[in-house]
Amino acid sequence: xxxxxxxxxxxxxxxxxxxxxxxxxxxxxxxxxxxxxxxxxxxxxxxxxxxxxxxxxxxxxxxxxxxxxxxxxxxxxxxxxxxxxxxxxxxxxxxxxxxxxxxxxxxxxxxxxxxxxxxxxxxxxxxxxxxxxxxxxxxxxxxxxxxxxxxxxxxxxxxxxxxx
Amino acid sequence: xxxxxxxxxxxxxxxxxxxxxxxxxxxxxxxxxxxxxxxxxxxxxxxxxxxxxxxxxxxxxxxxxxxxxxxxxxxxxxxxxxxxxxxxxxxxxxxxxxxxxxxxxxxxxxxxxxxxxxxxxxxxxxxxxxxxxxxxxxxxxxxxxxxxxxxxxxxxxxxxxxxxxxxxxxxxxxxxxxxxxxxxxxxxxxxxxxxxxxxxxxxxxxxxxxxxxxxxxxxxxxxxxxxxxxxxxxxxxxxxxxxxxxxxxxxxxxxxxxxxxxxxxxxxxxxxxxxxxxxxxxxxxxxxxxxxxxxxxxxxxxxxxxxxxxxxxxxxxxxxxxxxxxxxxxxxxxxxxxxxxxxxxxxxxxxx
Numbered sequence: 020x021x022x023x024x025x026x027x028x029x030x031x032x033x034x035x036x037x038x039x040x041x042x043x044x045x046x047x048x049x050x051x052x053x054x055x056x057x058x059x060x061x062x063x064x065x066x067x068x069x070x071x072x073x074x075x076x077x078x079x080x081x082x083x084x085x086x087x088x089x090x091x092x093x094x095x096x097x098x099x100x101x102x103x104x105x106x107x108x109x110x111x112x113x114x115x116x117x118x119x120x121x122x123x124x125x126x127x128x129x130x131x132x133x134x135x136x137x138x139x140x141x142x143x144x145x146x147x148x149x150x151x152x153x154x155x156x157x158x159x160x161x162x163x164x165x166x167x168x169x170x171x172x173x174x175x176x177x178x179x180x181x182x183x
Numbered sequence: 184x185x186x187x188x189x190x191x192x193x194x195x196x197x198x199x200x201x202x203x204x205x206x207x208x209x210x211x212x213x214x215x216x217x218x219x220x221x222x223x224x225x226x227x228x229x230x231x232x233x234x235x236x237x238x239x240x241x242x243x244x245x246x247x248x249x250x251x252x253x254x255x256x257x258x259x260x261x262x263x264x265x266x267x268x269x270x271x272x273x274x275x276x277x278x279x280x281x282x283x284x285x286x287x288x289x290x291x292x293x294x295x296x297x298x299x300x301x302x303x304x305x306x307x308x309x310x311x312x313x314x315x316x317x318x319x320x321x322x323x324x325x326x327x328x329x330x331x332x333x334x335x336x337x338x339x340x341x342x343x344x345x346x347x348x349x350x351x352x353x354x355x356x357x358x359x360x361x362x363x364x365x366x367x368x369x370x371x372x373x374x375x376x377x378x379x380x381x382x383x384x385x386x387x388x389x390x391x392x393x394x395x396x397x398x399x400x401x402x403x404x405x406x407x408x409x410x411x412x413x414x415x416x417x418x419x420x421x422x423x424x425x426x427x428x429x430x431x432x433x434x435x436x437x438x439x440x441x442x443x444x445x446x447x448x449x450x451x452x453x454x455x456x457x458x459x460x461x462x463x464x465x466x467x468x469x470x471x472x473x474x475x476x477x478x479x480x481x482x483x484x485x486x487x488x489x490x491x492x493x494x495x496x497x498x499x500x501x502x503x504x505x506x507x508x509x510x511x512x513x514x515x516x517x518x519x520x521x522x523x524x525x526x527x528x529x530x531x532x533x534x535x
Contacts, residue, residue: 022189040189040230043217063218064286076259076288082214083289086189087232134284139263145519152421153283 024089028052029098037085044088045069045080048095056096056125060155067154070126070133071095077133079153096125099132107178108132111171112164119158130154131168135175142169184220191232195362195396201231203364203392209233211255212289214282215298223308224299224315234291239396242266248402251360254293254395258348259284261292262517271404272513272534273351273411273430280415280522281347283422293395295348296359296375297387300452301424302342303328313339314383329491330426333498334484335451340383341488343449344376347522350448351413351430353456355404363393372398376453386452407432407444409534411513414505415448415522416497425449427498428522429505435469445481445506450498457481460502469510471503478502 021036028048037047045062048054048071060068062081069080072094099106108131111117118124130151140146147168148161156164192198202209206228210216219225233239239255242264250270252261261267262278282290304310304323311320323331323341331341349372357372370388377386389395415428428448434441443464447455460477467473478499485495504524512532520526 040187041184062221064214067283067285070285077285078289079214079285082212082217082286084189084210084213084217084230084232086191087210087213087234089191130285133288137284143519149421149520150284153285 022086024086026085026088026090027092028054029094040084040086042085043081044071044073044083044085044093047085048080048093054095054097057129058122058125060123060126065155066123066126067130068123068126070130070154072129072133075133075136077130094129094132096129099128106132107174108135108167108171111167111174115163115167115170116160117163117167118156118160123154123156123158127151127154127156127164131164131171134168135172140168142172144169184217184223185226185228187227188229189232190229191235193235193237195236195394198231198233198236199362199364199392199394201229202394204229207231207392209297209394211291211294211297212257213294214286214290215294219299219306222306224306233293233394239293245399248405250400250404252292252398252400254291254397256292258282258287258290258292258295262287268517270408271351271355271400271411272408272517273413273432274348274355276517276521277347277351277413277415277428277430279517280413280428292348292398295346296372296395296398298346299386300342301345302331305342314342314379314386317382317384324489326489329487329489330449330494331488331491332452333450333482333487333491333494334447334455335378335453336488337379337381337383339381340379340452342379342383342452344451344453345424345449346454347413347415347425347428347448349376349454350428350446351411351432352398352400353454354430354432354444354446355407356401357404358399358401359388359395360397360399361389361393362396363390365390367396369399372454373456379452383452406434406442409513410434410509412505412509413522414501414508414524416501416524420520420523420525427494427501429498429501431502431505431509433464433469433506433509435510438469440464440467440469440473443477443506445477445502447481447498447502450485450494457502459483464506471507474503474506474510477506 058068060066208227513534
């Protein structure tokens with residue numbers, strides 16, 4: 020038996036068939052669609068390296084059964100840039116040294132995009148740290164990560180003022 | 184994980200029919216169930232995905248002033264709901280003190296009730312566990328973890344229920360609405376999770392095939408909104424389960440307590456409603472003396488399961504602290520570090 024599955028991944032609609040219902044969203048992305056940006060760290064929802072957006076909300080792809088999000092729009096770190104132009108959060112991570120080894124970085128960046136979209140942390144570093152606590156960085160780049168989130172948020176606000 | 188058949192029913196009737204299959208389990212977000220399946224702790228032969236069932240994702244205000252929260256409402260949506268924030272602020276604070284933003288975006292109200300203990304012996308297939316394999320014994324007894332239960336445990340099981348959300352629910356007299364093969368019924372939240380006794384594997388009031396469909400908060404639950412807090416002590420500032428947590432709610436007038444609600448998390452296999460302490464508080468003069476007496480009453484029967492005397496003292500102090508904070512008033516906005524005793528900033532206390 021195979022299971023039909025339709026997902027819009029980084030803006031492209033895909034009709035898939037799964038031969039096994041055990042496939043998580045993370046394994047689907049990495050092993051079958053070769054989108055290896057989302058990382059398999061703990062595979063238990065404890066580290067956040069697998070963070071992706073499902074219908075605009077950040078979730079742990081490792082604890083999401085692919086079949087259960089049938090019909091959803093999924094955004095991975097590969098879907099953030101527009102051509103050669105990086106997403107403002109990606110630019111801010113580079114400018115603020117928000118990583119060292121880079122393993123957690125795709126999850127951090129996607130999580131930060133989700134956090135900014137939620138619009139609840141404001142410019143309070145404590146609220147940003149709390150809002151990003153689902154993403155562990157064992158290099159300890161947290162200071163740069165908070166700076167990057169603040170900068171990306173400010174850039175977005177400035178952009179919105181320009182277009183308003 | 185084991186192989187399973189996957190079904191995504193479109194109606195409750197269809198879900199209940201599939202759920203009656205031997206070896207079936209209901210799947211919501213799966214943030215706990217899939218983890219347990221990867222570990223081999225849970226091995227359902229059939230998964231019945233209930234996330235698309237109609238009508239279970241709503242928060243409704245009922246004509247009598249009660250609030251019904253559908254079992255498929257996501258934690259982050261609940262904590263963001265204006266009515267919940269206004270009327271049950273400790274509930275929102277407890278949700279935001281739990282897990283991470285990613286998990287709260289996925290995890291559901293029903294799943295929160297159904298989550299299993301995070302006892303490391305329960306999760307470790309190499310350890311004996313009566314909760315996982317009845318009659319196998321309990322390696323947690325005498326084990327390395329001193330953070331086990333202090334109330335309501337037995338020699339068969341000393342695990343705790345990990346939920347934050349269920350602690351204020353217990354204090355607010357929440358009712359669990361259940362659908363099943365034999366029809367619909369209701370169970371008080373405080374009776375939903377079973378104490379272990381000699382049958383720790385039977386951890387909830389649900390019969391095989393039954394499904395949680397909603398939580399209902401009775402009209403009186405909104406009466407504590409100006410003096411309601413949830414506090415949680417954990418091993419790190421964020422994203423950790425409670426060592427001890429406390430939900431405290433007060434109604435008072437002219438310095439005398441009219442009614443108090445008190446419940447503890449992380450101390451027993453169920454969210455622990457401290458009814459003796461509540462009885463002591465009713466009619467008492469508002470202040471530290473009454474709160475100290477209430478804490479002693481709440482913990483009168485506490486015994487450390489594993490040499491964890493520190494947890495009793497931690498619970499005692501956190502009860503007093505949370506009652507003091509509840510008396511001071513609900514913050515106008517959920518603090519930056521929800522439920523944290525280490526919150527740095529003074530929040531304004533003008534909750535409408």
